[in-house]
Amino acid sequence: MTILHSLDLVIPDAQFVAIIGPSGSGKSTLLGLIAGLDAPTAGEIRIDGQAITRMSEDQLAELRGEKIGFIFQSFHLIPSLTALENILIPMEIAGAKDAARRARSLLEDVDLTPRAHHYPSQLSGGERQRVAIARAFANGPSILLADEPTGNLDSRNGRHVLDLMVAMNRKRKATLVLVTHDHELARMADRQISLRDGRVVADSCRSAFDREAEDEAVEASGL
Numbered sequence: 001m002t003i004l005h006s007l008d009l010v011i012p013d014a015q016f017v018a019i020i021g022p023s024g025s026g027k028s029t030l031l032g033l034i035a036g037l038d039a040p041t042a043g044e045i046r047i048d049g050q051a052i053t054r055m056s057e058d059q060l061a062e063l064r065g066e067k068i069g070f071i072f073q074s075f076h077l078i079p080s081l082t083a084l085e086n087i088l089i090p091m092e093i094a095g096a097k098d099a100a101r102r103a104r105s106l107l108e109d110v111d112l113t114p115r116a117h118h119y120p121s122q123l124s125g126g127e128r129q130r131v132a133i134a135r136a137f138a139n140g141p142s143i144l145l146a147d148e149p150t151g152n153l154d155s156r157n158g159r160h161v162l163d164l165m166v167a168m169n170r171k172r173k174a175t176l177v178l179v180t181h182d183h184e185l186a187r188m189a190d191r192q193i194s195l196r197d198g199r200v201v202a203d204s205c206r207s208a209f210d211r212e213a214e215d216e217a218v219e220a221s222g223l
Contacts, residue, residue, distance in 0.1 A: 003029045004198045006043065011191075013142070016169060016176040018189035024170040024194040027179045031145050034177060035068055047143070065094060069136035069144045069174075071165065073151040074129045077120040083107065083131045084116040090138040093187045106134035110164055126157035133165050137172065144169060150185065162188065 004026040011017055019027045032038035033045055036052045044053050047067065052060060077086050085108050091099035107113055110130040120128055129149060136144055146165065150158030155159050169176040178189065186192050194202035 002198055004033070004040075007200050009193070009200070009203075011175060011177065013035060013175055014173045014189075016166065016190045017178065018186035018192050019177065019179045019195065020181070020183060020186045020192060021195035021201075022169055023181075026198040027195055028147055029146055030195070031177065031179050034143075035064065035070070036143055050210055062136050065090075065139065067142050069139070069141035071129075071136045071144065071146040071149045072130050073148040075120070075125075075132045075152075077128055077131060077135075079120050082117045082119055083112060083123065083127075084118070086131055087135045087138055090135060094139050096139065103134075107131075109137075109168055112132045124157075126161060129153060129157075129161045133161065133168065135173075137168055140172070141174060143175045144179070146176065148181070150180070150182065158182070158185070189203070 019030060021027050026032055029038060033040055034047075036045070036055065039053065044051050046052065047063065052063060052065070053089060055063065078089070080129065081089065084103055088099055088103040091102060096102065104113070104116070107116055111134055112127060112130055112134070115123060115127060120131070123131065129152075132149075138148075144165075150161055165175070166188060176189075178186070180186055189206070191205045192202070193200060
C-alpha cells in the first residue's frame, strides 16, 4: 500500500507551513519522513543540503538533537520531572552551557514561571502543551515539527497554544511544519499544503502583507 506518492517539496528557512488533509492522507507520514523517523522507499530528503536518507541511525539521532524540535499531540512529558526539569533535560543531555538560566527563560516565554516546580499531573492540558513547546525550543532547533499539537485541547486553549508556538517560532526564526486537521489554525501559516490520498492537491502561500502584519503583532506582544 502506498501511503505517500511521489512529491517534490522545498520548504525555505523560517517558513511556517501547515500540512492539512483528512485522516489517512499521509500528513503524519510526511512529518516522520522530514524528521528521518521513517525512510522513503524511493527518492531523497535533504535538510540544510544534507541527504538524511543516506545517514546512519546515529547520524540521524545527532541531526535531530541539533536541528529538530518536536511537539506532539500527547505532550510526552516525563511525569517524574517538574515543568522546569522537563525543559532542562534536553539541554543537560546536549551539555549546553547555562542550561538552567535558559530553561527558566523558556518557561517565562510560555507564561509558566509560577508553575516551574509543578509536575505534569498538576498541570492542565494547555499548560502541559506549553511546557512541551518550551522543551522543543530548548536546544535552539532550526526546524520545529508539530503533529496535531492542539488535538487534545479545547478551542480556546488550542488557539492560545498555537499563538505561543507561532510567536516563539517568529522570535527564533525557525522553520515550523505543523500537521493539523483544523483549517482555522492552518490559515495562520505562511503556506498551506493540502494532502489527499497521499498526494499534494494544493500548495498556497499567504501574502507578504499578511505575514508582515502578524510579525508586527508578535513584536508588540513582547515575545
